[in-house]
Amino acid sequence: MQYRPAAPWLLLGGAITLGLALRVSRRALPLPRVAALRWTRAGLRGGLATLAGALALAALAEANGALAGVSWLTGLSHHAQFALLIAGCVLVAWGLGG
Numbered sequence: 043m044q045y046r047p048a049a050p051w052l053l054l055g056g057a058i059t060l061g062l063a064l065r066v067s068r069r070a071l072p073l074p075r076v077a078a079l080r081w082t083r084a085g086l087r088g089g090l091a092t093l094a095g096a097l098a099l100a101a102l103a104e105a106n107g108a109l110a111g112v113s114w115l116t117g118l119s120h121h122a123q124f125a126l127l128i129a130g131c132v133l134v135a136w137g138l139g140g
Contacts (some may be wrong), residue, residue, distance in 0.1 A: 099130035
């Protein structure tokens with residue numbers, strides 16, 4: 043297994059450092075103006091495409107990392123992994139692009 047046990051601790055340390063840097067900064071960061079969310083047919087289609095792409099990329103990560111132990115993803119060929127990578131990237135880009 044190629045899992046690095048220090049990675050979550052480094053991520054936590056980076057997040058704490060970023061939080062402390064923002065806390066001691068004298069410059070006030072303006073809050074963004076957020077518009078009300080309205081679901082349209084195109085927005086729902088883009089959201090579903092983004093979700094499908096994210097699931098494809100999560101399946102690819104599981105096939106390579108085997109952290110959750112999903113048995114049917116362990117023997118995935120490199121051709122199928124490449125197809126998951128391309129499909130996931132295209133779906134996420136299309137879904138977020140509108």
